[in-house]
Amino acid sequence: MSSDARINNEPGFILHTYPFKETSVVAEVFTRSHGRVALIARGARRPASALRGLMQPFTPLLLSWFGKSEMKTLHAAEWQGGLIAPQGRALMCGFYLNELLLRLLARGDAHELLYDRYLATLERLAGEAGGTDSERATCFERILRRFEKNLLSEIGYGATFDVDAESGSPIQAGARYVFQPERGALRAGGQPGCPVSGQTLIDLAADRFDSQATLAESKALMRTLINHTLGAKPLYTRQLLRELTDLNP
Numbered sequence: 001m002s003s004d005a006r007i008n009n010e011p012g013f014i015l016h017t018y019p020f021k022e023t024s025v026v027a028e029v030f031t032r033s034h035g036r037v038a039l040i041a042r043g044a045r046r047p048a049s050a051l052r053g054l055m056q057p058f059t060p061l062l063l064s065w066f067g068k069s070e071m072k073t074l075h076a077a078e079w080q081g082g083l084i085a086p087q088g089r090a091l092m093c094g095f096y097l098n099e100l101l102l103r104l105l106a107r108g109d110a111h112e113l114l115y116d117r118y119l120a121t122l123e124r125l126a127g128e129a130g131g132t133d134s135e136r137a138t139c140f141e142r143i144l145r146r147f148e149k150n151l152l153s154e155i156g157y158g159a160t161f162d163v164d165a166e167s168g169s170p171i172q173a174g175a176r177y178v179f180q181p182e183r184g185a186l187r188a189g190g191q192p193g194c195p196v197s198g199q200t201l202i203d204l205a206a207d208r209f210d211s212q213a214t215l216a217e218s219k220a221l222m223r224t225l226i227n228h229t230l231g232a233k234p235l236y237t238r239q240l241l242r243e244l245t246d247l248n249p
Contacts, residue, residue, distance in 0.1 A: 006066040010034060011080065013118070014057050015098040019045065027055055027074065028102055029063060032115040036105045039065050039074040051077055058085040058094055058122060070107060083122060090125040093140050096237040097121060097147060103230055104155055114154040121147045141219065142209040148222045149204065157229050160184055162205035173199040179221055181228035194224040 012031035020026045024042045031037055044051040051074070054061060060080035065072040086094045097118065105111065121143060128139045152158055162171050165184030171177070177185045178193030185201055186193065200217040209215055226235075 006064070006075070007034065007072075008064045009062040009078070010064070011115075012037075012061055012063045014055055014059065014061070015102050016057075017041075017055050023049075025055055026071065029061075030098075030101050030105070030115065030118065031063065032112055033110055035109040035111055036101065036107050037065070038071045038107065039063070040071055041074045041077075044074075054079060057098055058083070058091075060119075083119070084126045086122060086125040089136065089140060090128060092237065093125050093144060094122060096144070096235070099235055099237045100148070100151060100226070103233075103235070104151060104226075111154050114151060117147065117150050138212075138215070141215050145209055145215065145218050145222055146207060148226060149207070152222075152225055152229065157225065159225060160205075161201045171198045171201045171205075173197075173202055177201060179224065181225055194221050196221055 010031045010033060012029045014027050015030050015036070016028045017025045020040060023045045024040055025044045027039045027041050027044075029037050029039055041051050041055055043049050044055050046052065054077045060083050062078040062080050063074065064076040065074050067073045085091070101118070124143050125140065128136050128143075131139070149158075159179075159181075161184075163169070163185070164171060164177075164187065165180075166186050171185060175198040176188040177196050177198060178188050178191050179185050179196050179201075180191075180193040185196070188195065196217050197213065199211070200214045200221070203209065203211060203214040204218055204221070209218065223238075
């Protein structure tokens, strides 16, 4: 496909927008078949623009665009429907997911499986309306940890959690380890790294987050891995979640 090909009716979500010239916006979008794409929505800030109400996160869209440069021109956007937007804490979690995608995905790399997981994760966030505040917070934690783990794996930074990086032997549930992003899990013994139990590593490998101890340690470990991948610049939404709620991704 040539770089100037016209793309029609591509499923996608707005991750972030910012003003462009007098009446336009640039929309960073996550699409199923084309990955992250930057689109100029010309005239979208005009009151009468058909695009004005569609340039919102968590709105399933069918997007059409064209252009030769890295920044394409949005030709049309149509609301696809079928998704209830997250609210409250779930909404803040959704913004956290969007910032992760913005910061970790290269433009133009397709991640169809990750797109499907993103859509499913938004549905799960929006669906957690029952229970106490504490129960909902725990559900959100599980949802975010799974997405973080899948995102890192999808972009090539997936870690091996169930094998000792030094000996190659299986992780022991009752042992203590430290996890180094460049190496993996090592038996604790004065070495630097994120401290973690063997049981948490086994649970992470199995995508199992039932234990509160696993949730707490996996949060710290995922933060270590994401920070290592991102570099020095902190995540804005992570800080907001820390300040505004008791949910700390």
